[in-house]
Amino acid sequence: MDIIETVFVRNNLIVAFAAIGLVMWVSYFFANKLTAGRIHGSAIAIALGLLAAYWGGITTGGTRGVSDFALLGGIGLMGGGMMRDFAIVATAFGVKFSELKKAGLAGAVSIFAGVIVSFVVGAAVAVMFGYTDPASITTIGAGAVTYIVGPVTGEAIGASDAVITLSVAAGLVKSILVMIGTPLVAKSIGLDNPQSAMVFGGLMGTTSGVAAGLAATDPKLVPYGAMTATFYTGVGCLLGPSVLYFIVSAIF
């Protein structure tokens, strides 16, 4: 046992490559055999990943899903922000300037529309649940933007720790739902071309959610959605503790 643990922990990134490779193989096998290709193999793989993350979270009590198991620690590195951003940028290889220009305006509009709409929805839900102070309402609204905007806003305007935690949870629910839901609704919302993918990225904004949701829908759309999504959190952090907080304060 000791020998296995030593080797696995010392080579944790390599273990992660092997483990994820196995998950991909199993997922594509099931996608082709059981669903005859109707469900994308990567959608199944992402769902399995989320299930494993839940299991890891309740078993270890940690915050980093399955990577809190020492033997699978490398998954934390492989799926961390550094590798994710590196691979996202690589998907832009081969993208044409003309496609970006076509959707440039709609993409930019969608970023602001997305932040404001998610904020208003989140703030309305907070009011529905009985919150009356502007700091809490703003922080929960910001959490519905992304799980990064929530705590950044909450800390800036002095919301309570409990509310900040809630805002992170709301953002996580959003991110996970985008991962799972995107391939299911893609057809009905017209998500099948670079332009709508850019609008989609700007509206959803959660980089992880958009990255995984588009990967499971059509990998060719990934660079377009990711491009606008990466501006979203920055815009959210800009508007949350400032304009949006002032507006909420003026109303409540």
Place this chain on the structure above:
Amino acid sequence: MIVYGVALLSLCLIAGMLAGETLGVFMGVQANVGGVGIAMLLLVFASNTDRFKTLTEGAAGTGIQFWSAMYIPIVVAMAARQNVAAAADGGLLALVAGVAAVVVSFALVPVLSRIGKNTDAAGGEN
């Protein structure tokens, strides 16, 4: 050389991240503003420019394509390290807020895509 493409990709990401951090400081925001998006623009620019041909064609190009192909496995690893337990523990408020935000945003995708096309068409007519 494969590493030329990998190095170009790395330089794009570093330059984009630096620009994103600078934008964040400039805007007074505690976040990286569009670093990855800027990096992607740099790579699109490089792969559409003749001057960078030696870094994007042949073996060098396969160095970039490799990481592009590793994207989905990396996203699966990313899913496996999310704090799903905390999302499930957030209670009804977090669930309702998250779900409602996603549903409304999904519904807006066709609306905004259309606005983009309408202004496009109007611009063409003028």
